Amino acid sequence: MPRNTIAHIDLDALRFNFSLAAANAGSARPMAVVKADGYGHGIRAVARALATDTECYAVACLEEALAIRAEGLTHPVVLLEGVHAQADLKICLKEGFEPVLHNKVQIDWLTSEPVRPVIWLKLNTGMNRLGFGPQELAEVVDRLAPDEGLIRGLMTHFACADDLASPETAAQTEVFANFAEAHPDLQRSVGNSAAHFRPGQALYEWTRPGIMLYGATPLIGQTGPELGLRPVMSLESELISVRTLAAGDQVGYGGTWTAEKPTPMGIVAVGYGDGYPRHAGTGTPAWINGRRVNLIGRVSMDMLALDLSDAPDARIGDKVELWGAHVAVDEVARHAGTIAYELLTGVTARVPRQYSE
Template sequence: MPRNTVAKINLEALRHNYRLACERAGGAQAMAVVKADGYGHGIAAVTQALATEAGCFAVACLEEALAIRAQGLTHPVVLLQGVHARKDLAVCLQEGFEPVLHSQSQIDWLMADAVRPMIWLKVNTGMNRLGFSPGEFAAVMASLRPMQGIVKGLMTHFACADDTASDATQLQTNVFRDIAGAYPDCVRSVGNSAAHFRDNQALFEWSRPGIMLYGASPMLGASGSELGLRPVMKLESELIAVRTLAAGESVGYGESWTADKPTPMGIVAIGYGDGYPRHAGTGTPAWVGGRRIRLIGRVSMDMLAVDLSDVPTAQVGDRVELWGDHVGVDEVAACAGTIGYELLTGVTARVPRLYSE
């Protein structure tokens, strides 16, 4: 019999979050970002669940786009990293994928090939990862003029949209608006999840909600539930041992936590081998028996220890929520010194995904 360690995926919560993204996008359409295996939720199930609602999907790379086609879905798919080889352009044309080109080498592949899919161009307005600089963008567009109508849209990516105290997003928006204004036939896209929660933020024709679809917060200082989002993944396991530690006894590697009084303790069948963060230390919340509890000691590869002082009736076999409805994934991430994105995408393949409506 397998372990009772599972990731329960609530597909109706996913659709709720997508609808909220559409509401907050105003006049923009929302392309659902499903990269990284649907942020760890399973790209097949995620795209099928959103198939009747989302008009477009966005992924990082070609293999993710092909995984959508493998589900029989014919939606437009935007490749946010563009193509990684010239031959990929033919696949994009055949499958209806729309690569986002961001470098001269990709432009050279396009110009040297008779196979030319519809493309987007990325403008580097300050993120400084990918994209053409404002100073070179006009020349790039001029070089593509003979391929009339091939450029569907222009996009950029925000560096600090999660921080409402920063003026960087407005500055980036201004740069992008000035550049895109010269090309009125192109649709425009700037809005990551965080941009949906910024007052008076222009999202133009297409927004790109990602992490918010899965219920985690894209904003500094606000939880997903405070933003109206519902958790999509509930990571659960069970108690496989219960015992009482005497005062002075320690638990786990390095004896990093020692009981100062008799303490009921449980061992949960989950660890960093399942994607639970090793750096989630003593005090990280979990949930069992209708009560919040805390982790104690170090997380091991396959197990972790919890303090059951507030749940004295807990016993072997009781279900433990590591994150989900009662413990936010962002809360766990903060305890581990990371972000909810990393936790959701890091749940490993040995944890079964169980889908429900």
């Protein structure tokens, strides 16, 4: 029989988090960001679950948009990276995808097409990753203006919205507002997940909630549950071995942890081959039999070790939660020196997703 290493996906929690995004967005409408295979949760299942809640999806690339269409969903889909070849524009036109164009090559492709899809334009307000500068974008808007209805709206992306103390988001918003003021007929979108939690932040017509939909925090120093979000993924496995270490026994590759006294230890059938972070060090929490326990030693490809001192009755076959309802994925990420985005999207294909309503 297969291992009992499973990612349980709670679709009710997903919908709850979307409703929180909608409430925090005020009069703006949230487009559900389901890129990176629905942040590791399964893009098709996630898109289906949100089909009656969202008016629009946002993805990174064309293949993700096509996965949504493969589910029979007809919502508009915004392609946040735009298109990577001119031929992609024909697919966008046919399927009702709305690419976000961010460079002059894409604009040249667009203007050489006899019939064009609806597009968004990206304004670089300080992220300095993708997008036109204000003067460049003004020229692009003028160039495309004769094609009435071609441009759906303007978009930008915040660099530091996760840091509520940073002045950068206000500065970016001001750049965006000054440009958008000259184009009142165009829709506007600036708000990522973090922007939903910034007091007084302008959110305009559309927001783009991503990580918050999946229950993880978009803010520095807070977990998803502390923001009122519900965890959607619970990564679970089971104990496959239990033994008592003697004082002086070392655990795992490199012998990086040594028992100072007789210590009950459990081995769990999960490792970095499943997407659990290899750099999660000793002290990273897990949950077993209603108790928190700590990881010890190095994470292996297929296994990790837990100190069962606080759960002495644990036995082979007992379920272990690596993150989920009792251990926030944000907390595991902090111990591993990373962010929840990486953990959720990194759960590998050998971990089955089980969905519940």
